[in-house]
Amino acid sequence: MGGKAKPTKHSAKEIAGKVAAATTNKGGGKAGLADRKGGAAGHAKFKCPSCGQQAPSIKSAEMHWDSKHSKLPFVPGDWSDTHAEHGGVTTAGVAVKGAAKQKTVHELAKTKTGQEKLKQLEQEKLKQQF
Template structure:
């Protein structure tokens, strides 16, 4: 018998939180901090030519320009695309969501691409036996 106001089973929200915590690499330390900030480019795409502040979209860039630089005309082509400057990579490595664990045979068997991967693994094992 459970205590007062304590659920007997796990809630869907609690399980989803545990899954998210298990599959999201928080990446502590300086490398993790740099990666969470978005790598070299940062998560924001556009950089203001006047003050250097970054904006995620051209619409928010225009709002920034109207509030901070009202005397100058807004020209979207003057704003630098930071994602293009840094090769299109904003985040890489430790803070990217996802799990690094390998899928089991059972998990691979569920999808068609996984079944192809299983066949490749089996062929590699067979080739290793003959060598």
Template sequence: MAGKAKPKKHTAKELKQKQDAALTNKGGGKAGLADRKGGAAGHAKFKCPICGMAAPSIKSGELHWDSKHPKMPFKPEEWSDLHAIHGGTTKGVAVKGAEKEKTVHELKKTEAGRKRLAEIEKEKLEKQFQDVKLNK
């Protein structure tokens, strides 16, 4: 017999809200606003040399070129790479899911995490070695 207490399992609505809260760009003040707009580069990576239209990939840039500038030959090397110019797009300051550092237990679960753990251990050993060297 079921009681009036909270159900034992999470509802689909609740899981969707948790996912949305973790992955949606919200808050962060002025830095968050700039982050949501994509920083100085914007979210698109490439810029058309003729009209300045932004494109996320060189393939979509080629499709734009064929439809808007068909009389001219397409040269991908002339397109500006905005992410390279501005040093990337966003910093992720307004993404709530990006705030939390993974625990050692979570890092051990994946190959990339195990590599990161090895890097952290190496950095700790190098710091200890430098500290010992400075004390002598």
């Protein structure tokens, strides 16, 4: 062991862990948890009019109907679209920490005023060092 190689300051595993922590939709308390459950609407889009079983798509809804309620005709219109009922809002990713910040810097770099703002921030940083 040892040798001339400099010890690495960050292992790949460590960095991967940090990236995961910044981009994984976790934490955020009650708001984060509710968000991960798909907000008020939930992830499943359709709800069986007969037994209340939820289905993510009308196709899986039909499969459920065929296996559970095949005596009655399948009527897609009877399946309530829970997403539409809640305004189409489901998971918003409120607890994702990294993405929003990175995007802001990225967005700033795109515009001329944004680039100036970034320069200004850099200069303020330098001033604080002295």
